[in-house]
Amino acid sequence: MTMAQAINHTLGELLARDRDILVFGEDVGRKGGVYGVTKGLRKRFGSRRVFDTLLDEQSILGTALGAGLAGFVPIPEIQYLAYIHNAIDQIRGEAATLQYFSQGRYRNPMVVRVAGLAYQKGFGGHFHNDNSVAALRDIPGVILAAPSRADDAAAMLRTCVSAARVDGRVCIFLEPIALYHTRDLTHGDGAWAAPPDPSAHVEIGRARAYGDGEDLTLVCFANSVPMSLRVADRLGRDGVGVRVLDLRWLAPLPVEDLLDHARATGRVLIADETRHGGAVSDSILAALTDAGFNGATARVTSTDSFVPLGPAAESVLLTEPMIETAARTLLKTSPRPHPVEATSESPTQRPRRFGFGRRRRGNTVENGS
Structure with a gap:
């Protein structure tokens, strides 16, 4: 599988396994995402669990905050990395601080999928090719994952969902757009596609x-x-x-x-x-x-x-x-x-x-x- 296929496959496994998981964002439902990463999930799991949102990042993350408090494990999507900066206070001032300021009494777990970074051929510009992650790395307690290949993407996504469910962690899952559909390391070798292991996890903080x-x-x-x-x-x-x-x-x-x-x-x-x-x-x-x-x-x-x-x-x-x-x-x-x-x-x-x-x-x- 490519990275995009592996993420889609893993989201499907997680949705089938855990009925409290929600997947939502701009165009993730009916359209299946700009790059097809969520394609078919709405049809399989219904519009109550995989749904489109307003074109507003504050609303998307605000929905995730409320869903996490209500006992769900939300997996919202921010369509492009630059868009998350429009709503960064939802992460910095709300999601990442709730457990800290409530002394652990409340939590709002989430795994925020973000399509980002650069190197898109023939497409880009200020809001669609963004390579700035400094603001995300500056938030105490937030986990920031950046997979580079299909099998790691699947395993790391599974780990992030577990961290959210068990420990109430806020995770940012940064997906490199230019690697979504990459199959080859060099021409024709297929070295960058891999079969994801349905039971694999990657320990947080391991290279x-x-x-x-x-x-x-x-x-x-x-x-x-x-x-x-x-x-x-x-x-x-x-x-x-x-x-x-x-x-x-x-x-x-x-x-x-x-x-x-x-x-x-x-x-x-x-x-x-x-x-x-x-x-x-x-x-x-x-x-x-x-x-x-x-x-x-x-x-x-x-x-x-x-x-x-x-x-x-x-x-x-x-x-x-x-x-x-x-x-x-x-x-x-x-x-x-x-x-x-x-x-x-x-x-x-x-x-x-x-x-x-x-x-x-x-x-x-x-x-x-």
Whole structure:
């Protein structure tokens, strides 16, 4: 399945399993969403559980607040990331604060699905290509998930619903629009489509690692994950051992996994598709510094700009060549560090299909597999 199909499939499973789940938002019912992510759910589960709302984000989130208080587990959709800023106080001043200010007596659980980030081809502009998540990451207690692939999207959505149901958590589930229907990592390989496991969960605050190279750790999330994997493959052909770390969770950050993989190579490059000012990489670098990491670090980000229409978007967004150039510069300008073996057991997933360049085994150096 693609990411869009996996999310649709998982929503269907959750609606069938739990009668207290509601799915609603602009065009999610009759139309099935702008990108078809909720297609067919209204027909299967009826208009009382899957329904269209007013074209008003404050009303959508306000409905979720009331539904959560009434004992439901609402899964509202905000059609585009920029639209959530129109109603951010519903999250900041209401949803995220209710348990805190009521000393746990009341709660309004929800999983807010948000189509967002950039890289839409031939479409965009101020309100439809947005790469700013700083306001969401600044709200205490809110969980911010950002899957990059189909199987993770399914498992992380299931985890968010469980966190909402059991602990009353407010979760923002950020879905990269440009990856909704992506099947290939490289042309025709089908590597970015995957069958979701109906029982899988992803622990909140745990990353996913690809490869086990010892020369460079590429830290990324969402759209920058497939870009980083392609860069890692090219570097691997030149004998550079790279590992790619998909953060998956932007709040809370997977700091334990980040430190494990940073120490394993001693060099960290962060490929951050958000804007340079208020970027996610700010907190990643701070986490490394706070933990006493003394290896080499660098980052590449998008420009401090709204995303323009059409091909002009490429002038402000993070690109694959930018990641590769920064990686080669970091490798060239920083001396080879002495990797520090990870001391904690990390349950990060390491698919064996990706192995970028050199991998040390004792006194030998082999090709990755």
